[in-house]
Amino acid sequence: MITALKHTFTEIMKRALEEARQFDKPVILSQVKPLNDSMNPLHFYAAGERLFLGERFYWATPGSRFTITGLGNECTVENDSAESDRFGRIESDWKRFKKMVHYEDGAKSHIGTGALLFGGFSFDPHNRRNERWNKYPEAKFFLPSVMLTVKDGVSFLTINRVINPDDDLESCAKHFTSIAGEVLTEKASTGGESVNNYTLKEADTGTWLSAVQKATELIKSGELDKVVLAREVQLEYDHKINIYSTLSKLQTEQPTSFIFSFENGRQSFIGATPERLIKKENSRLLSTCLAGSIKRGKSKQEDTELGTELLNDEKNLIEHAIVVKMIKDSFEEYCSKVKVSDHPQLLKTKNIQHLYTPIEGSMKAGYSLLNLVEKLHPTPALGGYPKMAAVDIIREIEPMDRGWYAGPVGWLDAENNGEFAVAIRSGLIEGKQAILFAGCGIVAESDPQMEYQETLIKLKPMLSALGGVNHECK
Numbered sequence: 139m140i141t142a143l144k145h146t147f148t149e150i151m152k153r154a155l156e157e158a159r160q161f162d163k164p165v166i167l168s169q170v171k172p173l174n175d176s177m178n179p180l181h182f183y184a185a186g187e188r189l190f191l192g193e194r195f196y197w198a199t200p201g202s203r204f205t206i207t208g209l210g211n212e213c214t215v216e217n218d219s220a221e222s223d224r225f226g227r228i229e230s231d232w233k234r235f236k237k238m239v240h241y242e243d244g245a246k247s248h249i250g251t252g253a254l255l256f257g258g259f260s261f262d263p264h265n266r267r268n269e270r271w272n273k274y275p276e277a278k279f280f281l282p283s284v285m286l287t288v289k290d291g292v293s294f295l296t297i298n299r300v301i302n303p304d305d306d307l308e309s310c311a312k313h314f315t316s317i318a319g320e321v322l323t324e325k326a327s328t329g330g331e332s333v334n335n336y337t338l339k340e341a342d343t344g345t346w347l348s349a350v351q352k353a354t355e356l357i358k359s360g361e362l363d364k365v366v367l368a369r370e371v372q373l374e375y376d377h378k379i380n381i382y383s384t385l386s387k388l389q390t391e392q393p394t395s396f397i398f399s400f401e402n403g404r405q406s407f408i409g410a411t412p413e414r415l416i417k418k419e420n421s422r423l424l425s426t427c428l429a430g431s432i433k434r435g436k437s438k439q440e441d442t443e444l445g446t447e448l449l450n451d452e453k454n455l456i457e458h459a460i461v462v463k464m465i466k467d468s469f470e471e472y473c474s475k476v477k478v479s480d481h482p483q484l485l486k487t488k489n490i491q492h493l494y495t496p497i498e499g500s501m502k503a504g505y506s507l508l509n510l511v512e513k514l515h516p517t518p519a520l521g522g523y524p525k526m527a528a529v530d531i532i533r534e535i536e537p538m539d540r541g542w543y544a545g546p547v548g549w550l551d552a553e554n555n556g557e558f559a560v561a562i563r564s565g566l567i568e569g570k571q572a573i574l575f576a577g578c579g580i581v582a583e584s585d586p587q588m589e590y591q592e593t594l595i596k597l598k599p600m601l602s603a604l605g606g607v608n609h610e611c612k
């Protein structure tokens with residue numbers, strides 16, 4: 139068995155085992171190999187179904203220029219802390235582990251390969267909890283057993299193993315020699331019925347409209363500047379929802395968004411979000427201010443006219459400016475060389491146009507990616523401004539438990555690089571049921587009916603991926 143592996147890697151494996159025994163602590167061993175043939179990441183996800191159902195993740199940046207697909211769970215790093223230390227605790231748990239990461243010689247030169255954690259955070263750890271989110275703690279990440287990274291068309295396979303002090307060399311070696319073969323030769327089960335017969339229930343529409351009205355009054359009375367209010371719809375299908383085809387439709391229909399799936403037992407939390415929270419590549423940090431929306435036009439001309447209207451609409455410009463100010467202020471605290479343009483541009487997805495301002499900076503020494511996630515979450519595009527007042531009001535008047543909706547979802551590696559998006563345009567899927575979420579930034583000038591119409595547009599990406607393109611809610 140062991141001889142099937144490269145001699146050097148066997149040596150590394152022995153050293154890892156010795157280290158685990160010496161410190162009486164588990165050690166992560168990671169092997170990264172380039173793949174000669176390019177591989178379709180969604181096929182890889184589907185191929186993991188038999189062996190790793192319930193423990194898979196998928197992440198694709200806009201245009202699928204970078205994807206990571208993880209199968210199996212070598213170790214979970216999670217906590218249910220309602221305090222702000224939920225970010226810090228993920229960081230310190232990961233630090234403890236990652237000190238002992240070993241790479242095959244020469245393999246670790248690509249960000250997004252090797253040992254990394256994928257997962258996310260709930261929106262608000264202090265909110266009441268609906269039992270549907272029981273499997274999604276306030277912070278949960280896992281290290282996959284096997285992972286495919288595709289970067290600009292080049293594929294890498296990572297195999298991870300947590301080596302415990304009482305493991306033996308032979309079983310470790312077996313893990314590395316057999317796991318990749320088992321997945322790579324597995325036939326992807328991508329089929330299944332296309333989903334289209336469903337019933338849709340809208341929860342508490344009246345309550346939501348009154349909440350929006352109430353929010354505008356609170357804003358006018360000076361209690362806060364902005365609050366984001368969300369609502370949910372429940373879809374019941376007559377057969378099990380096919381996650382593979384849903385992801386693949388999202389990927390085709392939403393090329394300007396991040397596509398994600400976090401599979402957790404029988405549930406999958408999936409979405410196509412256009413909004414990056416933070417990306418860190420070495421010391422370079424990028425964030426996206428995205429807020430303010432209008433529908434797409436039916437013709438090119440109407441689309442351009444609507445875009446121009448959005449760029450000049452006072453209500454939407456206020457909604458957007460509040461986000462830019464908060465992210466810019468945070469960047470100025472944590473970064474040098476902050477760059478942000480004075481005027482928003484348009485970001486167009488298939489169904490909607492947004493006001494968009496990218497922002498970048500160079501992270502000061504002593505900070506980490508998760509420090510930035512903690513600082514930014516929730517931005518006023520998801521929470522409101524001021525942050526604490528807005529989150530309190532959401533807790534009080536929003537008629538639902540957001541769970542992981544609008545929380546940060548993404549990955550971080552052992553070198554403190556990674557990327558998080560905000561989990562909007564998303565849904566929680568289990569069996570025949572999908573619960574979809576959509577929210578809107580409420581400012582003093584907001585009109586409840588118009589905000590409601592905006593949520594209908596924001597529900598479309600998920601509805602369409604689930605086969606319900608023409609549905610119009612009440």
Ligand SMILES: C=C(O[C@H]1C=CC=C(C(=O)O)[C@@H]1O)C(=O)O
Nearest residue numbers: 429430431519562576577578579
């Ligand atoms: C909260 C959501 O969208 C945010 C992101 C972009 C534009 C928004 C808006 O115009 O209201 C929202 O702030 C959502 O899609 O659920």
Ligand SMILES: [Mg+2]
Nearest residue numbers: 430431578579
């Ligand atoms: Mg809006």
